[in-house]
């Protein structure tokens with residue numbers, strides 16, 4: 024089964040322009056390592072960005088036209104990944120239960136090893152986690168291991184949440200997320216993901232750290248205070 028749930032245009036664009044904090048970037052880069060389709064979309068965005076910068080019409084005030092062209096280009100090429108036009112990606116053997124599962128490179132560097140080497144910390148109810156320290160002051164990043172058939176432990180998140188499946192799968196509502204799939208949730212979504220029976224689910228979870236909101240406000244008032 025190929026990856027079904029990809030990065031949103033917004034996330035990919037923020038990643039391409041360097042606007043994402045480190046925590047979100049780890050999740051995006053890890054999905055990109057697993058997903059040739061999103062790597063192609065990123066290349067299209069970057070090419071479009073280069074075109075925009077080079078386009079004199081933009082400097083002359085023709086932003087609308089330029090943006091319309093870029094949107095059209097993204098719509099025609101960037102989203103072709105799920106059609107027959109897209110080249111067949113290399114088979115992802117790690118999606119099969121019998122094959123060994125490896126961490127995508129960005130994560131392996133952060134964790135200092137592959138899945139088999141990790142030291143899990145108990146979260147209760149059979150779940151485990153490994154916090155991944157990041158220095159962005161904005162996000163909380165961790166690996167979660169959810170026992171087969173069990174719900175993700177209760178956790179509060181007042182903001183955005185990004186979950187990338189690395190091993191096994193989980194079901195949220197009617198939707199199945201397997202290896203490589205990304206779920207983006209915002210503060211409004213009430214959800215209770217449950218690991219699929221038969222195999223533990225390991226995912227990377229990135230959330231807004233609670234302090235984020237305070238620093239967000241601080242950042243908002245900074246210009247007004249002139250600091």
Ligand SMILES: [Zn+2]
Pocket residue numbers: 026028029030054058060061062
């Ligand atoms: Zn993708």
